[in-house]
Amino acid sequence: MSLSHITMIDFPPHIEAELRIQLGKLLPETRIETRMANSPQSIEGKDGLILIWDSMTSPALVRRLFDSAPQANVVILTDNGNGERAADLMHLGAMDYRLIPVPDDVLEIYIRKSGHQSALAQQASAQRPAPEDTKNIFVTEDIETRRLLDRVALIAPSNASVLVIGESGTGKERLSRFVHACSSRKDENFIAINCAAIPEGVLEAELFGHEKGAFTGATSARPGKFELAHEGTLLLDEITEMPVHLQAKLLRVLQEGEVDRLGGSKPVKIDVRVIATSNRNITQAVQEGAFRQDLYYRLNVVTIQLPPLRERKGDILPLAGHFLQRFSDMYRRRAPALSDEAVGNLEYYPWPGNARELENCMHRAFLMAVDEPVRPEHLCLEALSPQVTTDLRQSGEAVAAGLSIRDMERALIEKTLVHVKGNRTEAAQLLGISIRTLRNKLHAYESGMSLAE
Numbered sequence: 275m276s277l278s279h280i281t282m283i284d285f286p287p288h289i290e291a292e293l294r295i296q297l298g299k300l301l302p303e304t305r306i307e308t309r310m311a312n313s314p315q316s317i318e319g320k321d322g323l324i325l326i327w328d329s330m331t332s333p334a335l336v337r338r339l340f341d342s343a344p345q346a347n348v349v350i351l352t353d354n355g356n357g358e359r360a361a362d363l364m365h366l367g368a369m370d371y372r373l374i375p376v377p378d379d380v381l382e383i384y385i386r387k388s389g390h391q392s393a394l395a396q397q398a399s400a401q402r403p404a405p406e407d408t409k410n411i412f413v414t415e416d417i418e419t420r421r422l423l424d425r426v427a428l429i430a431p432s433n434a435s436v437l438v439i440g441e442s443g444t445g446k447e448r449l450s451r452f453v454h455a456c457s458s459r460k461d462e463n464f465i466a467i468n469c470a471a472i473p474e475g476v477l478e479a480e481l482f483g484h485e486k487g488a489f490t491g492a493t494s495a496r497p498g499k500f501e502l503a504h505e506g507t508l509l510l511d512e513i514t515e516m517p518v519h520l521q522a523k524l525l526r527v528l529q530e531g532e533v534d535r536l537g538g539s540k541p542v543k544i545d546v547r548v549i550a551t552s553n554r555n556i557t558q559a560v561q562e563g564a565f566r567q568d569l570y571y572r573l574n575v576v577t578i579q580l581p582p583l584r585e586r587k588g589d590i591l592p593l594a595g596h597f598l599q600r601f602s603d604m605y606r607r608r609a610p611a612l613s614d615e616a617v618g619n620l621e622y623y624p625w626p627g628n629a630r631e632l633e634n635c636m637h638r639a640f641l642m643a644v645d646e647p648v649r650p651e652h653l654c655l656e657a658l659s660p661q662v663t664t665d666l667r668q669s670g671e672a673v674a675a676g677l678s679i680r681d682m683e684r685a686l687i688e689k690t691l692v693h694v695k696g697n698r699t700e701a702a703q704l705l706g707i708s709i710r711t712l713r714n715k716l717h718a719y720e721s722g723m724s725l726a727e
């Protein structure tokens with residue numbers, strides 16, 4: 275491996291540990307150093323990749339770091355996006371500002387752009403799924419979901435745009451990767467961008483790229499995600515969150531097959547298959563004027579509706595087993611078995627955060643069940659919402675008669691917030707949903723609106 279070092283600055287220990295595992299898989303030989311932003315150990319003159327945790331670092335310190343290591347590629351990570359700050363840091367020259375978790379393919383781009391393309395390409399081709407492995411990308415044993423996946427496999431080889439709709443955490447990104455892996459583009463890049471997580475001012479440059487001097491602080495030219503996805507697939511996650519004026523520009527790019535970098539004078543040809551996802555009711559967004567109808571028609575050549583986990587119960591245990599195995603590989607420890615009681619609880623629970631919540635739950639269970647099977651107390655479902663889970667256990671009829679899924683979700687969210695004393699970040703983590711999703715849902719409850727799935 276030729277990337278000699280990666281420097282991580284100011285990360286909370288648990289996030290650093292997770293990232294180290296992820297980076298270790300991509301670059302097993304590379305030394306990862308840890309620094310504090312205000313420590314006397316300087317990073318002066320460093321090159322390679324520098325990852326900075328943004329929650330505590332003062333802007334002045336970040337500026338000093340940038341100045342002391344002009345050769346390095348700097349990426350700022352956070353668990354709490356701040357639009358203005360993101361724009362400032364990007365303008366300072368950060369390669370990216372991003373909410374954790376960072377998917378592997380994005381880390382690969384950071385690494386590749388840090389000057390280590392060939393080594394990574396070798397590894398990537400070794401890791402690319404063989405056709406027979408594609409089903410492992412999206413684990414499912416539920417009969418209806420398998421049928422859905424068979425239909426998806428039929429449309430995947432075409433170049434048609436795809437719209438994947440489903441609640442947060444249902445696996446829309448996974449399904450998009452499955453489409454990519456089943457297509458002739460599978461050996462090219464799969465690039466994902468979350469339109470909700472990136473501030474408006476930054477999103478445009480991220481998507482379409484910019485030339486040197488396009489705006490204050492644009493000290494070098496940068497390709498956008500469209501160019502990075504050339505001949506591959508671009509996933510536009512949470513597309514309904516894209517501002518309307520960017521939707522117009524996106525439509526032009528899709529129609530004309532070329533992008534104009536900000537500040538650029540000649541368009542760049544691109545060949546990209548676009549997959550868009552949304553957890554909102556997109557036709558309603560069209561009716562409300564928040565989403566362009568012509569773009570909607572352009573994107574929904576194929577629409578895939580991914581049902582919530584509670585409606586595909588046959589997937590709960592296979593997914594739980596898959597996640598346990600993944601943590602077993604990650605921590606190099608044998609996966610614990612599931613006790614009968616744990617199986618009962620897993621199947622009974624409504625999983626408002628869908629597969630993501632199940633994944634977090636299995637992570638906790640894996641860490642807690644050492645040398646013993648997973649028991650209900652390891653699942654911590656009770657801790658998330660004692661009242662709701664107790665109600666559920668004691669009275670299936672009461673739930674059926676009185677509470678809709680939506681009411682139950684609201685009750686679960688409210689109880690979780692009480693449990694964590696109103697800390698939204700912690701509540702979102704426990705529920706296995708993004709902070710933004712939590713915020714949207716709370717906003718909807720406050721305004722009496724119903725939040726479309």
Ligand SMILES: Nc1ncnc2c1ncn2[C@@H]1O[C@H](COP(=O)(O)OP(=O)(O)OP(=O)(O)O)[C@@H](O)[C@H]1O
Binds near residue numbers: 411440551593633
């Ligand atoms: N069928 C599946 N097989 C394996 N892993 C899955 C599956 N579905 C979901 N996951 C895992 O669950 C987590 C959430 O999935 P994903 O990010 O694809 O959901 P999403 O619907 O795109 O969420 P959001 O709307 O919040 O962006 C990911 O870590 C993903 O790897």
